[in-house]
Amino acid sequence: MRVLITGANGFVGRQLVLRLLEKGAIASRLISHLLLLDAQLDGFAEDPRLRLHKGSITDAALIRRVLADGIDVVFHLVSVPGGAAEQDYGLGYQVNLLASLELFDQLRQQARPPVLVYASSIAVYGAGLPARMDESAPTCPQLSYGAHKLMVETALCDLARRGEVDGRALRLPGIVARQPQANGLRSAFMSDLLHAYAAGQSYVCPVAPEATAWWMSALCCVNNLIHAAELPALQASTERVWQLPVLRLSMAQVLDALANRFGDAGRAAISFEPDAHLQSLFGAMPLLKASRAQAAGFCHDGNANTLIRNALKLPAGRKAL
Amino acid sequence: MRVLITGANGFVGRQLVLRLLEKGAIASRLISHLLLLDAQLDGFAEDPRLRLHKGSITDAALIRRVLADGIDVVFHLVSVPGGAAEQDYGLGYQVNLLASLELFDQLRQQARPPVLVYASSIAVYGAGLPARMDESAPTCPQLSYGAHKLMVETALCDLARRGEVDGRALRLPGIVARQPQANGLRSAFMSDLLHAYAAGQSYVCPVAPEATAWWMSALCCVNNLIHAAELPALQASTERVWQLPVLRLSMAQVLDALANRFGDAGRAAISFEPDAHLQSLFGAMPLLKASRAQAAGFCHDGNANTLIRNALKLPAGRKAL
Numbered sequence: 001m002r003v004l005i006t007g008a009n010g011f012v013g014r015q016l017v018l019r020l021l022e023k024g025a026i027a028s029r030l031i032s033h034l035l036l037l038d039a040q041l042d043g044f045a046e047d048p049r050l051r052l053h054k055g056s057i058t059d060a061a062l063i064r065r066v067l068a069d070g071i072d073v074v075f076h077l078v079s080v081p082g083g084a085a086e087q088d089y090g091l092g093y094q095v096n097l098l099a100s101l102e103l104f105d106q107l108r109q110q111a112r113p114p115v116l117v118y119a120s121s122i123a124v125y126g127a128g129l130p131a132r133m134d135e136s137a138p139t140c141p142q143l144s145y146g147a148h149k150l151m152v153e154t155a156l157c158d159l160a161r162r163g164e165v166d167g168r169a170l171r172l173p174g175i176v177a178r179q180p181q182a183n184g185l186r187s188a189f190m191s192d193l194l195h196a197y198a199a200g201q202s203y204v205c206p207v208a209p210e211a212t213a214w215w216m217s218a219l220c221c222v223n224n225l226i227h228a229a230e231l232p233a234l235q236a237s238t239e240r241v242w243q244l245p246v247l248r249l250s251m252a253q254v255l256d257a258l259a260n261r262f263g264d265a266g267r268a269a270i271s272f273e274p275d276a277h278l279q280s281l282f283g284a285m286p287l288l289k290a291s292r293a294q295a296a297g298f299c300h301d302g303n304a305n306t307l308i309r310n311a312l313k314l315p316a317g318r319k320a321l
Numbered sequence: 322m323r324v325l326i327t328g329a330n331g332f333v334g335r336q337l338v339l340r341l342l343e344k345g346a347i348a349s350r351l352i353s354h355l356l357l358l359d360a361q362l363d364g365f366a367e368d369p370r371l372r373l374h375k376g377s378i379t380d381a382a383l384i385r386r387v388l389a390d391g392i393d394v395v396f397h398l399v400s401v402p403g404g405a406a407e408q409d410y411g412l413g414y415q416v417n418l419l420a421s422l423e424l425f426d427q428l429r430q431q432a433r434p435p436v437l438v439y440a441s442s443i444a445v446y447g448a449g450l451p452a453r454m455d456e457s458a459p460t461c462p463q464l465s466y467g468a469h470k471l472m473v474e475t476a477l478c479d480l481a482r483r484g485e486v487d488g489r490a491l492r493l494p495g496i497v498a499r500q501p502q503a504n505g506l507r508s509a510f511m512s513d514l515l516h517a518y519a520a521g522q523s524y525v526c527p528v529a530p531e532a533t534a535w536w537m538s539a540l541c542c543v544n545n546l547i548h549a550a551e552l553p554a555l556q557a558s559t560e561r562v563w564q565l566p567v568l569r570l571s572m573a574q575v576l577d578a579l580a581n582r583f584g585d586a587g588r589a590a591i592s593f594e595p596d597a598h599l600q601s602l603f604g605a606m607p608l609l610k611a612s613r614a615q616a617a618g619f620c621h622d623g624n625a626n627t628l629i630r631n632a633l634k635l636p637a638g639r640k641a642l
Contacts, residue, residue, distance in 0.1 A: 089483070093426065105414065138457065147479035151472040158468035162410070 001029045002071050006057055006103070007078030008036035011178045012119070015218045016075060016225060021047055026073055027230040035066055038078065057099040063106055073115045073229050076103060082123055082145035083186040089144055096148040104155055108164035116156065117228045118169040120241065122214060124150040127280045134289040135243045142281070143186075153241050160240050168228040169241045170298070173214035174282065175221045177311040187282045190215065191311075193251070193270070197258040198312055202269035205251060209272060211283030214246035215254070217310035220301045227297055245290040245300040247307055251283075257304035261314070322350045323392050327378055327424070328399030329357035332499045333440070337396060337543045342368055347394055348551040356387055359399065378420040384427055394436045394550050397424060403444055403466035404507040410465055417469040425476055429485035437477065438549045439490040441562065443535060445471040448601045455610040456564045463602070474562050481561050489549040490562045491619070494535035495603065496542045498632040508603050511536065512632075514572070514591070518579040519633055523590040526572060530593060532604030535567035536575070538631035541622045548618055566611040566621040568628055572604075578625035582635070 003020065007013045013036075020026070020034060034049045041052045055062045057078050078095065079085075085092025100118075107114055123146030124139045141147040156167035174187035177194040189206050190213055196203035207213070216224075224244055234240060249257075251272075259267055274283075290298070301307040309316060324341065328334045338357060346352060355370045362373045376383045378399050399416065400406075406413025421439075428435055444467030445460045462468040477488035495508035498515040510527050511534055517524035528534075537545075545565055555561060570578075572593075580588055595604070611619070622628040630637060 097422075101418075136459065138459075141475070141479065142482065144479050144483065147475050151475050154462070154468050154472050154475070158462065158465050161463065162465070 001026065001031055001073065002033040002035065002069065003031050003073045003075070004035040004037065004066060004071050005075045005077060006037045007076075007119075009038035009040050009042070010077060012175055012218055012221055012225075013038065013075075013077050016077070016222045017044065017050075019222050019226065021045075021049065023226070026226065027232075029072075035071075037062075037066060057103065058094050060102050060106075063103055067106055067110065070112075071107070071110060071114050072112075073117070074103075074107060075117045075119070075225055075229070076100065077119045077225075079119070079121075079145070079149075081186075082121075082143045085145040085148070086143050092144050092148060096145060097151060100148075100152045101155055104152075104159055104165065108159050108162075113164055113166050115229055116165045116167045117225055118152065118156050118167065119225070120149045120153050120169045120171045121146060122171050122173050122243070124153070124171060127284070129284070129286050131286050132289070133286045135292050137243075157240050160234070160238075161236050163236050166233055167240050168231060168234070170224060170228055171241065171243045172221060173216050173244065173246045175216055175218050176307075177217075186278060187213075189278070190282070193254065194258065194308065194311055197255070197266045197270065198262055200262075200266055200269065202271070205270060205272045206275045207251060207272070207279040207283035208274045209252040209255070210250055211274070211279050212248055212250045212285050213282055214285045214288065215249050215301070215307055216244065216246055217301050217307055219310040219313075220299065224298050231296065239292070242293040242296060242298055243288070243290050244298050245294050246288055247300045247302075247304065248285055248287055249304055249307075253304055254308075257308045260305060261308050322347065322352055322394065323354040323356065323390065324352050324394045324396070325356040325358065325387060325392050326396045326398060327358045328397075328440075330359035330361050330363070331398060333496055333539055333542055333546075334359065334396075334398050336539050337398070337546060338365065338371075340543050340547065342366075342370065344547070347547065348553075350393075356392075358383075358387060378424065379415050381423050381427075384424055388427055388431065391433075392428070392431060392435050393433075394438070395424075395428060396438045396440075396546055396550070397421065398440045400440070400442075400466070400470075402507075403442075403464045406466040406469070407464050413465050413469060417466060418472060421469075421473045422476055425473075425480055425486065429480050429483070434485055434487050436550055437486045437488045438546055439473065439477050439488065440546070441470045441474050441490045441492045442467060443492050443494050443564070445474070445492060448605070450605070450607050452607050453610070454607045456613050458564075478561050481555070481559075482557050484557050487554055488561050489552060489555070491545060491549055492562065492564045493542060494537050494565065494567045496537055496539050497628075498538070507599060508534075510599070511603070514575065515579065515629065515632055518576070518587045518591065519583055521583075521587055521590070523592070526591060526593045527596045528572060528593070528600040528604035529595045530573040530576070531571055532595070532600050533569055533571045533606050534603055535606045535609065536570050536622070536628055537565065537567055538622050538628055540631040540634070541620065545619050552617065560613070563614040563617060563619055564609070564611050565619050566615050567609055568621045568623075568625065569606055569608055570625055570628075574625055575629075578629045581626060582629050
């Protein structure tokens with residue numbers, strides 16, 4: 001089968017590539033071709049299944065060439081992150097919205113409806129979530145990034161209803177632990193804290209210790225993306241948007257797990273200077289009941305200790321002291 | 322002030338043009354230019370304020386020319402109707418979705434944020450509405466038309482949140498009484514029944530007498546559109562999508578009102594051959610509580626008798642027997 005990953009060079013994308021090459025199949029069907037699309041595609045291991053398509057998702061002709069020999073499964077991951085898309089509206093509009101619509105429009109014209117796994121985001125909800133939240137919570141994006149994700153979800157559901165793609169959209173929380181970089185991702189502090197503590201570096205956390213966030217490791221995220229692709233063919237009328245289960249942890253709970261793994265000494269290097277706006281966006285996340293997603297087989301990392309281990313790719317078992 | 326109407330040649334558009342010329346102002350600001358955009362623009366009365374722009378909303382260069390001298394208020398009405406857009410997906414995608422996004426993107430680049438009144442639709446809800454419905458009902462479009470309306474609402478809210486347009490979206494029910502024509506509008510039966518009864522013609526109604534629909538006359542709709550434009554400048558954080566109040570009437574109640582106006586004799590010419598799919602889309606509408614819209618000054622026609630009078634443009638008062 002032929003599989004495409006957009007945004008293959010991204011933080012989640014690169015780990016998805018590795019995992020799919022290692023796994024070799026999706027739902028027992030061998031992967032013959034793994035097509036990677038991204039603006040940069042460096043440092044991927046040699047593998048006869050890989051096809052590197054370097055270029056912009058906004059290049060409709062490139063998409064047409066990539067899809068020319070047919071496609072069975074698409075993981076559509078590429079995004080301009082939330083903070084960057086808010087600053088440069090035009091860029092987010094072109095990449096996150098218009099390019100996604102163009103990709104979907106080309107996919108719907110395939111001979112057989114491809115499986116389309118879309119990385120949506122909890123940014124669709126906006127601020128002011130209900131204190132006890134479930135999968136039916138209303139959406140009210142507070143960033144253009146979230147508005148565009150929501151619009152693309154709607155497009156995916158519509159094409160799926162028409163039987164033209166077999167779409168599955170997952171609302172992802174902030175995924176950890178990204179390498180520190182100025183990439184315009186507003187939730188980057190979640191990754192930065194983990195790396196800093198693990199490295200014994202000092203870190204000024206921009207949300208308070210009691211701020212609660214939704215957590216998921218890249219490992220767990222990749223497993224969920226692959227699980228989404230492996231779900232049996234969905235009927236046209238099926239609900240196709242899942243809020244992934246998440247670990248809802250306060251910064252204090254995450255610090256406890258970090259101390260558990262790396263020792264208490266690191267605590268002294270962590271200080272707090274809460275930014276009210278950032279905290280309202282990422283530090284006031286309520287309890288989440290995601291029964292429907294769990295019933296469909298989607299998972300979170302389990303607990304704070306396994307989150308830290310998965311996120312930092314640490315060996316299982318004893319403390320790394 | 323400069324005012325633009327897209328879809329100005331449509332059923333609602335033409336009545337909006339007449340009403341605005343007659344009224345002469347929006348929120349006490351005189352209308353100096355009324356720009357009309359549509360594929361056809363025939364039979365408008367001579368008026369020095371009118372500027373006719375004949376062409377397609379999908380022509381981005383035309384939009385640019387239309388907006389070149391600035392714009393204060395836009396009524397964005399143009400749509401490929403639901404049935405037609407479902408049949409010809411590509412056309413609906415280009416007109417209802419992409420052209421709307423392009424228009425909004427050009428509007429957000431205006432020097433001053435224009436007031437943008439968008440004619441959305443109850444098609445955003447889909448079938449299976451709650452038995453007692455209010456303005457917070459979840460959306461689940463069952464037609465591409467409704468999906469695209471929902472996506473454009475989301476775009477409008479996002480640009481309004483950014484302060485780039487002062488958007489106001491109204492979810493319209495089926496508007497009566499259109500002239501009979503094969504225009505791909507699935508709710509056309511609502512208008513057809515009224516015209517047939519008024520003309521003493523026989524009519525086979527495709528939903529049952531007990532089927533309940535949401536009703537609004539074009540007169541009432543135009544008043545609501547103008548009211549939306551006249552609301553004072555909204556803060557960026559304000560909710561900008563209103564489900565208009567509607568008259569929820571069974572076909573039997575509408576028949577009673579028709580009999581009340583035109584006499585009982587016409588009843589014999591009306592028969593029923595319900596189409597299950599059509600009835601699930603337009604004939605199973607629940608009670609609707611639209612408190613927020615009513616508090617903002619939006620209205621329905623009042624009662625079945627005034628609906629008939631408004632819809633058929635009859636003089637007030639005694640029966641037309």
